[in-house]
Amino acid sequence: MSNHHDRQAAQGPAGALVQGLRRIGFSPLGAALFALLLLVPILPFFSNEYIIRWTIIGAFLAAQAVAFDFTAGFINVVPFGFAAIVGVGAYTSAIFSNTSLNLVFHPAISPWAGIWIGALVSGAVGFGLGVLTLRLRGIFAAVMSWFVGIALMGLARNMTWLTRGPSGMAPTTFFEETSNVPYLYIILAMLLVIYVTLNLITRSHIGLAFRAMGQNYDAACASGINPTRYRVMNFTVSSMYAGWLGGFYAHYVGSLTPTSIMDTSKTIEVLAIAYIGGRGSLWGGIVVAFPMVFLMESIRSHWTELPGIQFIIYGVLLILTMIYYPLGIAGIYGWVKKRLVPAVAK
């Protein structure tokens, strides 16, 4: 780790700050960019509700991509039912905070508490999924996750006494005012928590076990890693965060239907961002999500006579990345850093 020795040379409070940032997973550049996000409502050009809304969507996708990459990039199992687990969290939170008397179940818990219940329920689903797919290798586990996702969406559609089915629910929003700004800070805080905790986990021995299982399952088992424990742990944590985010979505958008949040195409969106960002690097998805969201939105609003063209570009980018740049943006960054660091040191 020659980088570590180089950076120990930086003395003083600046050096200590950089070291502290690195310990929680931020390079100085990353921290600066994140600070920029926090300042969006204050910056002159960006402070309108439209841009703030798209920044929120970007942060939502980024956080999902981080949780997705935790499973796909480390233990090499692509959770194809990810969107459905997010949806489970969203619906749980919506149901528990339901105040309308149309449905039988209306506990009317505050949305702030509801999202935690959503996280717990999604975590339980993830736990179950982990146990279910224990005997299944790579692709089989991914397809099983896909099937379970479709079944969950079917459940949400059919249990109309609980979820109002395709007509959808209208969960209470966090705040009564319609400004997007407080929601921006909530989602950015959630993104920060998710990224830092998952980064810390992956840099511990647990993360090492994950990587071993992902790279060569049999060798990992032969080295004494208990695949059951680690796979279930990974699925549970990733699903908990997915449900947490789902709860945010429910109380931000204020409207929820099975297909708007649990459909397979939503998983593919998150998957594309995670892959283009670089599998196995948690931060790649964050860096890619924001430009991607703005790019997609500008394409969509520019070419309104071609509905869905932004998804075609999505698909093309995913394919190009997977064939020609399989390591994604994170890989390109690493390549650039390797070239530049010796030059700078000289």
Next chain:
Amino acid sequence: MISSVKQGTRPMASWLSEGRLAAKVVVLLAIILAACIAVHSGAGSLVNVFVTGGMWALLAAGLALVFGVMNIVNFAHGESFMVGSYVGFYVFSPIRDYLADHPNPVLSLGAPLIGIAVAALAGAVLGVLSERLVLAPLRRRTKEGWIMNTFLLTAGISFILVNSANIVMTANFKGVPNYFDIEPVRIFGVRISVDRFAALLIAVVIIMAITWFLKWTRTGQAIRAVSQDETGAEMAGINLNYIHTLTYALSTAMAAAAGASLLFIFQAYPTVGHDPNFYAWYVVMLVGLGNVYGAVIGGFLVALLQTATQEFIGIAWADVVPTAVMILILIVVPSGIFGSVVKGVHEQS
């Protein structure tokens, strides 16, 4: 864990005598279930089971073939179905309009077949394009994580195809009320619409043709050789690129033919391939990845399960019950009912 790795594809009848307990149990249950359905709602539903089963068999066989030969997990299979539907519609409708003014008995019998044949051709073209543009470059670049990579790549292709169809064709449903203007036939006292009978017949004919092709022609044997051992096949002088493209094109052509032959049930619209994709995958997972003959039988089994769910539990649970059954079966027999045929130990994740 893959509990049994079999070499290539085997003659159809040999599994009857071999000791796969799970397979025998499932087939027995299926026969009982079929009898229940026949008693409950009459033989007409059984005919529907066979028609749907034929379609799933076509789709799943193509999927299994592509996996067995190229180790590709094709998530865009439903889109071949969609392309077949659209092409069938756009070929058949003009002929139909022409026939309204100039009645011609020969042409009105042949028109649907023309539509289906052209659709199969279009599916083959789509397959060749996909394989050459997307999958061959990946194969040239890296073979690491191949199975998962192809899964995601084909998911990307599916995304592109569905949204392109949405733009070019718009989201409107395009269908035909019926293919043949003939009265339903009575066979063994059951009224069967000629369209459904024709669809079943076409599916059976195509499956038999493929089976004959794989077994008795040199190219078919070359395909089976590649599925058994790629390196050995190459050493024997088989052109791998050609075989790969051919296999993929065959699979997409079969799916497109299925799409066109069922135009009177499944109208053509951009996301029509979503359900067929799910069910084809369901069949393939159920019988074991890569097992082509098992996929054919599995198609009928899954159609039976579908119809049973509809009859006895209600159409709303059509998504949930199959998944629950799949979970149960995969817990007991992770490699599928009829056994997986996965090439190469290293490519298992």
